[in-house]
Amino acid sequence: MCGIVGYIGSRQAYPIILNGLKRLEYRGYDSAGIAIYDGAGIQLSKTKGKVSDLEKRVKKEIKTTGTLGIGHTRWATHGVPNDVNSHPHYSNSGELVIIHNGIIENYSAIKKALIKRGYSFYSETDTEVLVNLIEDIKKKENVKLGKAVQIALNQVVGAYAIAVFDKMKPDEIVVAKLGSPLAIGIGEDEFFVASDATPFIEFTNNAIYLEDEEMAIIRLGREVRVRKIKNDSLVVPYVQELQLNLEQIEKGGYDHFMLKEIYEQPSVIKDTYRGRLLASEGIIKLGGLEDHIQKFINANRVIIVACGTSWHAGLVAEYIFEDWARIPVEVEYASEFRYRNPIITEKDVVIAISQSGETADTLAAIKLAKQRGAFVYGVCNVVGSSISRETHSGTYTHAGPEIGVASTKAFTTQITVLTMIALKLAKIKGTISQSNYMKHLRELEMIPHHVEEALKSDTKIRAIAEVFQDAANFLYLGRGYNFPVALEGALKLKEISYIHAEGYPAAEMKHGPIALIDEQMPVVVIAVNSNHYEKVVSNIEEIKARNGKIIAVVTEGDSTVKELADYIMEVPKTPETLSPLVTTIPLQLLSYHIAVMLGRNVDQPRNLAKSVTVE
Ligand code: AGP
Secondary structure: OOEEEEEEOOOOHHHHHHHHHHHHHHHOOOEEEEEEEOOOOEEEEEEEOOHHHHHHHHHHHOOOOOOEEEEEEEOOOOOOOOOOOOOOEEOOOOOEEEEEEEEEOOHHHHHHHHHHOOOOOOOOOHHHHHHHHHHHHHHHOOOOHHHHHHHHHOOOOEEEEEEEEEOOOOOEEEEEEEEOOOEEEEOOOOEEEEOOOOOOOOOOOEEEEOOOOEEEEEEOOOOOEEEEOOOOOEEOOOEEEOOOOHHHHHOOOOOOHHHHHHHOHHHHHHHHHOOOEEHHHOEEOOHHHHOOHHHHHOOOEEEEEEOHHHHHHHHHHHHHHHHHHOOOEEEEEHHHHOOOOOOOOOOEEEEEEEOOOOOHHHHHHHHHHHHOOOEEEEEEOOOOOHHHHHOOEEEEOOOOOOOOOOOOHHHHHHHHHHHHHHHHHHHHHOOOOHHHHHHHHHHHHHHHHHHHHHHOOHHHHHHHHHHHOOOOEEEEEEOHHHHHHHHHHHHHHHHHHOOEEEEEEHHHHHHOHHHHOOOOOEEEEEEOOOOOHHHHHHHHHHHHOOOOEEEEEEEOOOOHHHHHOOEEEEEOOOOHHHOHHHHHHHHHHHHHHHHHHOOOOOOOOOOOOOOOOOO
């Protein structure tokens, strides 16, 4: 996700926009830019790097006087972070300038059509395509900017929060929203535009939050006019009086970034498959994979290298790839793989999974694999990160910045990408029936809804956390696809509450860990509908017979485990193969609430860093 800021009024726009960008930097920070109307033309400066880098560049490059302007801090989704790909973007004539947060899925088709009409492009971004589409319509239809924006947005598919102005009519800013947030601050004869209220809360607490598929023409000297993009009909806007403080707004009103990111999972899973999963057409489109399919199909095996939560996502992928695509998979801790002189050949495909794209051990494992001839594919969340540049190709998760040290939305979006890869390979190899393939596409498309439903148990899970906050140890058990989720749940608890927790395959209990069971040992058991269900029920009975306290994750409506467990956390019914995407939700919430009750620094737990760039 990116941060957008705009201002039109009687004050100097530059300081307001620059300060606003600093406040939005948590939303994205790989490049930044600003455009100011100086009374005659547009002064524009943009750069790879942080807002502080932009500030230095502005001082050297442009005049900053002017009372109309827009600014942007980027979290790249299309095009690596560099100066050219930074926002704002000009239209070809130089008259329009735009900033955008979101993804235009059909930008390449629109770009081809515009090139045929004589347009040139200087960046790799979807945003530059959008501003030239608006310009093309404005000139062709001879309409004002607002009308051109409305027509253009009815031709694009994707998500956006945009702000655009025309230097030929510098008394207005046009904004529009679908899928990405956009707030309009209403001042005394001045207006602010931003991704959230942090850039303008010191100037006004009156705000309009546009709804999806709404746009607004913000013109000095009159009320904000909000319209429906679909049919241009007027909307009576609801002006909110904000009571939040700055810090609360950055966290979207949540107490911690981790909780915000847990709740972002429905939308970021959707962002991650947007434009890639076309369920009704039975198509999966993964740009980074298309040219390398045969390498996967002909591979002797897939070796997955990762660390921490990303390693757990790799374990889930092992089940998915072997179960569906019948491709042998080995999952390796990158830190072990890189030192143990592994056997790697040209017939191997390595998948490197990393949220930050900067984990030193994973990067080293990639380099070793490349040296020994393997094809290396990345699954990263940060565009242009070291790992994304080191791998031969890859697929980005679109989780947006993950600020909390404990990884949550990265895990579910990584599994979403890996599931799409496995499904695509299985379809090509013919190892999955057409009906099962189509069923899984539809079920994957439903996952954001199921995650929404799972989040509704938050209050109940908080009450369970209250009961167990003083436990000294936890066991987490799962079978099959949910064994890696048991490991992930234990890691979440350990790293933010500092309570010792171990994840185990449920069947392994009788090989030792069951000696640990007594009334002091809470055991979290993932017992959703699956091929192993009866066996997990037996494991629960074994624990119960030894006075263990059982917290079970169950499929909603389950009546058997409900009778056995001390506490249950329900999740919607999904195919077992997709269940990790929902069973992980209550475990994230359980660890979060226990950590908060223990007064831990949830977003920055002791001894930990968000990205382990050291060995
Ligand atoms: C997970 O909650 C931890 N923050 C940590 O294990 C993390 O997953 C690991 O360091 C790998 O990071 P990466 O995904 O950025 O490579």
